[in-house]
Amino acid sequence: MAPMEYARARQVTPIEGDLSTNSARKPAAAARLVTRASRSRKEDRPRRFSAASKATVLFGLYDWLLWAFVVLLVFAQLVGVVWNSTTNRTHVVYGQSPLLGPYAISGENDEPYSDRMVVCVLRGRLYKPAQLSKVLHESSVRLEDATGVAVNGYRVVKRETGATSELSDEAYTHYTRTCDLITAALDAILDSCAALGYDPTRDYLRVADDVRGDRVLAIPHSLPVLLMPYWDNAIHGNFATPGWDGSACVFRLMGVYNSPSYTSGLLHGTDRSVREQKTVEWLRRPGGAWRNGWYEDLDGMRWYSSVVTTDSSTQFGVRHRQFDTTTNHERNCTATASECRTLPATDSWGTKLSISDTQFDSTSVAISNGSRFGLFLYEASPEQVVRSVYDLETFISNTSVVILLFRWMVVMLALQSSYWRRKCWRWENAGIGCLSCSRAFLFLPVVLLPRLxxxxxxxxxxxxxxxxxxxxxxxxxxxxxxxxxxxxLFYFSLLNLAARALRRRATDTLFGPTLLFFCLMHRLRVELSQSGWFEFDGRVSTAFTPNEYEALTLRDFFTTGVALRINGNVASMLGIKLAVLGINLVPLALSVSTSARSRIASAFTACRVEKALALRVCASGGLGRSSFYERVPLQEAGGESKKETHVVSNYELARLGYVVLGDRYLVTILDWFYVLLFAAVARRSREPSSYRVILVEVRASSKGYELVEPPKHFCLNDPELREIRFWHLSAVAFK
Incomplete structure (x- = not known):
């Protein structure tokens, strides 16, 4: 019987039961596992889709879109070979307008903790950075006042829990250079503060060591500039110089202070009168006084204040002023706005990634009582330029993934072309589970191990x-x-290995939703940070340094708390991601057995194709749920099937890596790929090809497609192969 006649005459009925996802489950006995499908009376009429069939076709379209999406993601990394930089400009708003009044601020950014602050102290002949909390315990520090009379220090907050033990290597290196630059430009920095209306101290640094205390400690042989990182071990932050009259000059240093590629240093500051006036106005607590750099209201509550802007048109009436600390003169930002342009700050992640971040029109307001209650707003239009370097590890891992994607495509083409060419009567979808028996998928964790x-x-x-x-x-x-x-892909490869080891068959349905969820989660990271749903103020601080990343090993993820630190110490967000991975274990827990004692294996004997290929499809564990067998009529009487037999479903053979080439030969997908790859070259050669492939001839019968044994060996330039169209692939059921 010809293939077309067989497909029309064959009565296909999927075997329903624990292993079928293409039809509803029915709690029936083994004798009721079979549902007979009615036969079409008109063979030549066009195929019509029921509502269920249309839904199945939509799932097939979903599989193709999912495959295309994975291809796009993987090849995006290959694009990095030539397109190694990208520019992105957004508008971000963290916190809320200070006009709304004080509120409970999330996170710990901007807080002047004593263990976070850095001071430049004289070590030998050079000024070196040191943690303020450690310096305050040195014998050279002296008590200047304990009665509350002295006002010429800067108050810091003593952190009771979660204190930073020491500066990271990267932060120490950066601030060593910063101390050198401040030493060289100290007079210009202090003169700039004086121009802003402050009366800065010029001898050494003094601090009030607690929010509630009155002690003022003097640090001899130190620069009178306090370095105030935004978060622990950050290389970016504000600077403060205490004043003799109780106020403090808070400013930002940019240019050469951020990167040695610049030749000039810039100081961004705000007029003292504006800063102090706005602080009192926004807090709605008039009548207080400025002591040790903080504002003390009439109720005795103390507030630190940092108001810095680079936006000349800010809605809050805070004027931006900029000074060149190299030439010790002020730039005219009002007359020539371009002269006061914002310079980018560069951060690097190892030797392969770097980002240049330019904060246009930024406004930063941080006012708090030391207990995270106060005012916070950060608004800016950052322009970010990311650069990367491609490496060999990336190429190797991508090559392995590309091979998997190619096989996935071939299986979908074979299954769905068989349906449209009427080689089978039922539409079969192919998710990631069709790769379950692929060696590339089985060994994917090993291949990805160098990049894990x-x-x-x-x-x-x-x-x-x-x-x-x-x-x-x-x-x-x-x-x-x-x-x-x-x-x-790595995670589902592990799930596949687990299912095979447990001799279970699990669905692959959650592969697409998991991938899309993680991609959307990262795509919407700015929106998530501004949502207020998590325990931070919109900014996730880097808690894991590039140097630690270079020394990171796989064991560290399981034996230390590095995972949470890489996640920015945001426990709730980490919990969400782990929960999504955990949900994918549910199908494995609810899967059914593929052991030799399973219902399907005991109810049906091995088909001829299974004996020829030395396998049992119902004993193949892993991902990818389907009906293992289909019922077909053996003979007819009076238009009704009196006897039936079972055949191996086309999905199962395609999942095992077999397709039908040119409606004539059963071939492995790998051999078909070799035929496709070398045929164009081999056909031009008259000499026998040294590379051979094994093909098994097939034919259609009333019971289903069957093998014609024994297998045949073909050279790539064999005349018989030249007659076959290599793109004619199909996946059919075999008896």
Whole structure:
């Protein structure tokens, strides 16, 4: 019987039961596992789709879109070979308008903790950075006042829990250079503060060591400038110089202070009168006084205030002033706005990633009582330029993933072309589970092992809108999104191995939703940070340095708390990501057995094709749920089937890696790929090809397609192969 006649005459009925997802489950006995389908009376009429069939076709379209999406993600990393930089400009708003009054501020950014603050102290002949909390315990520090009379220090907050033990290597290196630059430009910095209306101290630094205390401690042999990082070990922050009259000059240093590539240093500041007036106005607590750099209201509550802007047209009436500390003169930002342009700050993540961040029209308001109650607003239009370097590890891992994607495409083409060419009567979809028996998929965890540290870092980074060095990693879309794809593929490969080891068959339905969820979570990271749903103020601080990343090992993820630190110490967001991975274990827990004692295996004997290929499809565990067998009529009487037999479903053979070439030969997908790859070259050669493939001739019968044994060996330039159209692939059921 010809293939067309067989497809029309064959009565196909999927075997329903624990292993079928194409039809509803019915709690029936083994004798009721079979549902007979009515036969079409008109063979030549066009195929019509029922509502269920249309839904199945839509799922097939979903599989193709999912495949295309994974291809897009993987090749985005390959694009990084030539397109190694990207520019992105957004508008961000963290916190709320100070006009709304004080509120409970989330997170710990901007808080002047004594263990976070850095002071430049004389070590030998040079000024070196040191943690303020440690310096205050040195014997050279002296008590200047304990009665509350002295007002010429800067008050800091003593952190009871979660204190930073020491400066990171990167922060120490950066601030060593900063101390050198401040030493050289100290007079210009203090003169700029005087021009802003302050009366800065010029001898050494003094601090009030607690929010409620009155002690003022003097640090001899120190620069009178306090370095105030935005978060622990940050290389960006504000600076403060205490004043003799109780106020403090708070400013920002840019240019050469951020990167040695610049030749000039810039100081951004705000007029003292404006800063103090706005602080009192926004707090709605008039009548107080400025002591030790903080505002003390009539109720005795103390507030630190940092108001810095680079926006000349700010809605809050805070004027931006800029000074050149190299030439010791003020730039005219009112007459020539371009002269007061904002310079980018550069952060790097190892040697392969860097980001240049230019904050246009930024406004920063941080006013608090030391207990995270007060005012906070950060609004800016940042322009970020991310640069990357491609490496060999990335190429190797991408090559392995591309092979998997190619096989996935071939299986979908074979299954669905068989339906449209009437080689089978039922539409079969092919998710990631069709790769379950592929060696490339089985060994994918081994292939991705050299990049697993990077892949796990991607997982713990996704969804976080970072500040600091880790921003260079999180903003590199050609690293993050391909990394997400590799992560999900790696995870489902492990699930497949677990299912095979447990001899279970699990569905692959959650692959697409998991991948899309993680991609959307990272795409909407700015919106998530501004939502207020998490325990931070919109900015996730870098808590994991590039130097630690370079020394990171896989064991560290399981034996230390590095995972939470890579996640910016945002426990709730980490919990969401782990919960999504955990949901994917549910199908494995609810899967059914594929052991030799399973209902399907005991109810049906091995088909001829199973004996020829030395396998049992119902004993093949892993991902990818389907009906293992289909019922077909053996003979007819009076228009009704009196006897039936079972055949192996086309999905199962395609899942095992077999397709039908040119309606004539059963071939493995790998051999078909070799035929396709070398045929164009081999056909031109008259000499026999040294490379051979094994093909098994097939034919259609009333019972289903069957093999014609024994297998045949063909050279690539064999005349018989020349007659076959290599793009004619199909996946059919075999008896």
């Amino acid at each position: 540290t990077n892949t796990l870092t991607v997982f713990f980074t996704l969804g976080c809108n970072f500040e600091g060095n880790q921003k260079a990693f999180s903003e590199a879309w050609f690293v993050m999104y391909p990394g997400i794809a590799e992560l999900v």
